Amino acid sequence: MYHKVVRRRMAAAGGLLVVAAGLFVATAGERTSVTWPERVIGDAVAAVQGWLYRPAGAIGEFFGNLRDLQNVYEENAVLKASLHNYFALQAQVNDLETENERLRKIAGLMQSPRGKTLIPANVVDRQPDLWHDILTIDVGSAQGVQKDMAVVTADNALVGRVWAVHDHSAVVQLLTDTSRQPVGISALILGVGPTPPLGIINKVSPDQRTVQMTSIGMDYDIKPGLTVETSGYGGLFPKGLIVGTVSSVMRGEDGMTKTAIVRPLANLDNLQEVFVVRRNGG
Template identity: 30%
Template sequence: MSNRVRKDKDSHRKLWAVLFVIVSLFCIIFFVARGRFQAPVSSKAALLVLSPFQQAVSWVGSQVSHVTGSIWEIVTVHEQNKMLRNEVEQLRVQNLEASEALAENERLRTLLGYRQMMTQFDMVGARVIGRDSATWSSVIIIDRGQKDGVNTDMTVVTEKGLVGHILEAGWNTSKVQLILDPRSSVGTIVQRAESRVAGIVQGDLDNPTMPQMVNIPKNADVVEGDVIVTSGFGGTYPKGIVVGLVSSLQNDSGGLLKIGLLEPAVDFQKLEDVMVITESREAPPEPIKPPAQTPGTETDPAAQAAAAKAAEENPQ
């Protein structure tokens, strides 16, 4: 039964195919002959019969043309979007590179200004290239070493203040121990002229981002907001480099001394470029000017000789 139904369907398909071929040939012959002779009256009937086929063919052609044009537009728009996305990505990368270069230039310009201002120091610029994995918060690695004149115990600074000192100096890289390291010890003094209280700044294990100033006498003149600078004691750090500000004060466990919690002058989380002090020359003191002397009480030999000569020339 199924074979018979299949044969019937096949025969119907063949019939329709033959009719389609005949109609197509007729249309082709008609359109070819149309331009060569005048169609008789009987051909008008054929035109009337073939008109629906012509309209169908025309509609199919227009649809095919429309679909082809739409596909081409889609392909073109897709390619244009791809090109625009690539251009946007390139511009984004260029913008990021330009912003990074601008920020780096600004940092280096600031460091250069600091080096030109601090004439008592010879300094070498360096870039932070890593942190010691064992002591992440207290030791950094810079891209300068012995070939650049960098050696152990040299002071490391930025334009804002003290960073630390060279812990190990390799040939082209060095390790820097930050003042945040509990193993570090920096001799410091209160910058305020009325105070000048000395102490030691070292890192705190319980608060690794804020060092402590210890060994402060209980009755010492130290208040919150005081600027703490290096004292120059010990020989490692030159005198007068800013360490930080006193954030708070508290008594130590014994009750005889005070501890000052410091806010570092340097933001160690954003540390990218530093300066290594390779040579330090303390600024020469200003010459002492003697006080004005009243006549007859001169202690300067030159002044006394001048007074004696004046007395000889004008005897009374």
């Protein structure tokens, strides 16, 4: 009750001050000087107006800050959405570039070999316990596939050979297979003098990550990083298929030759599309 009385009295006093200020302003034009009551009332009115203005200004500033905060929040949401769209578009661009590069390699492979016919195939089955040994493709004798034909990737990297053929599918023996009789691949090492050294790829390392090229002459200076490709001798694998690169060299088991450890170029852990290679008329 007391506070209500005080508020009423303050409101009444404020009203009187405003009325008095209005009267003094209305009659000030008729006089050349301001009397001391006018100065006192003017100062009081100014004080009351300042007392009323400061809370109003603070409230206005508070709501202004709220509007600014809302604008910042909305701008932040727009930026987040734009950033998300950017990353999504970038991912799509990367996928398209990868697909474009894959198709370019396939087109180049289909056009480059002479005297060879390529049969495209998809990998349709791989067993976990035989992951480094065999895989199944979706082409067979109906598409011209025959036993012992070479199988390569879009990079012309040797994968292995056709081991068994059905009407519309075939089983491919990988380079790193250790569960079947290994096939000797006649190969040569490029970049070693005018006559590349020859050897036979007929062994697989215990971890099935590399193969061994044996029977290399002791006189050749073979360094890691050199490319190994099929020689074409023997008639099983056409010449020029890339086997991989030399990772290390050691003395052969007979003590009279060298053995090169070769890491396959083909990513045998991740094969989706391959090509069966046959000679024209084969």
